Amino acid sequence: MSKHILLTGGTGLIGRKLTDLLISKGYQVNHLSRKQGTNPEVSTFLWDVNKGQIDERCIDGVDTIVHLAGANVADGRWTDKRKKEIIESRTKSIGLIYKLLKAKPQHTVKSVISASAVGYYGDRGDNLLTETSAPGTDFLANVCLQWEHAVDAGSSLGLRLAKLRTGVVLDAKGGALAAIAKPVKFGLGSPLGTGKQWVSWIHEDDVTEMYLYAIENERITGDYNMVAPNPVTNRQLTKAVAKELHRPLWLPRVPGFALELALGEMASMVLSSQKASAQKIEDTGFKFKYPTLTWALKEIYR
Template identity: 50%
Template sequence: MTQTVLVTGGTGTIGRRLTQLLQQEGYQVSLLSRSAQAIPNIKTYQWDVKKGHIDPQAIINADHIIHLAGAGIADERWTDARKEEILNSRTQSTELLAQALAKNTHKVKSFVGSSAIGYYGGDTSDRPLTETSEGGSDFLAQVVRAWERSEDKVAALGIRTVKLRTGVVLTMEGGALPKLAQPVRLGAGVAIGTGQQYISWIHLDDLCRMYIQALTDESWQGVYNAVAPTPVTNETLTRAIAQVLNRPLILPNVPNFVIKLMYGELAITVTGGNYVLNKRIADETSFKYQYADLTNALEDLLK
């Protein structure tokens, strides 16, 4: 019998690709969205997180839930209002789902929620971090901690809950890679800051396949670092992009103070770094990466 996966945040970069792959795997996909028809030909239920409204049929008809919704971390400067939106869009949406699951008779077997390696802090240097490492104390770490606590409210209902602490997602549909690749194509590619800050990356398709395996494999439970096996420095990533594109790197690094002047507190998302390891994925699951190697990932995306 066809299983239905309810996806929130389905119109985003991850959500759109995940929807395609779920359909290829034979799942029925439905979306929770503010708009009545978020993606053509896909059943869409409406919700309004700020008003606390959710169409109960979305929950009643679902076998699994994948929760991706949340305001973009790096889309705008971090004013106080934007910070509040980043936090509330994650915690309030998750709590609304938990309330709907508690109120309605349903058949939901698993809940796979998005999280972020920001849990460990915006800049943790080259210290290896696993799922059991201590959380950070900066803004992003506080957001992720609150986000994961809200996901615990779903787990408290007896639903198997998985949290994927996602690293830097490599895709040409958005995020960091197009911003890094474009200047390289123009012969003006540069590393940022010292260039030695670590980037814990993952190819978009591998991330989506992790979500799908987390749905189906009942051994998955709790927190996993959704990153590729080998983090790289910002300079290594920039040089790898240049090599794949066959372009030179001739300019000096962009100093940290310039990035901070341009982006304010948000600068930590590019000047900071994390050396995050996929320990639970590697040790406890059967997940196989298609793009464990950075060069292979970049060749797939850039060529």
């Protein structure tokens, strides 16, 4: 098996960690980026998705493409313009890559592993969500639907496709966990909304290990929930963070209407409930390093 990967979104939190893991495993890594990279172990090729420009050398010798590129859904309010940018940054980017593959029929690419998100399912209360569960109808569900549909276009090129629906990634340096921990550190932490909404979380190391697993196992095709096997409620997550940081949790919960006033439609990111199952990926033989929240938080805050 060739060990040459093309990675989009390689400079993000997950992209950087995945790049380091791949290099440590002996992979050759290319990045597609809007600007030159600084990692001497990575070959960076430039692209401009909005202009439809891409350095065609980026796929030379590549056998697997990992598609992580996409505008951060939490950066800025969801105006119509921002919503369009969030969707097109995911769909146009993979479309540009497929256009290049069609233009270079002698390419060596065999697989595309793409990010998606459990936001695909929308707000589903206490329902246990498997990969066959119906999609939601809100904005984030629509983002995921269009994202996955764009990736699915690669089936006409004979590619192996895998889409990993990521939950809330626990990483002390950024993302949702840092946002939860910040007020907790000052003794101002509080559950959000009812606190009963389910959070399908996953430790950052299990995220990168699952991408590597999908790269190396050709039987991994279709949709998989990228979540730990033990989801928790928002209240349980907040209490666990407070316990690990040795801080009190005494404030009343933040009402959902207050979050909606402050964040508008973006409040759905923290108020929606997704209790996603990890059974399908576990049935393939994947083993989680951090299957429980306690283990995950202890490693992060050790």
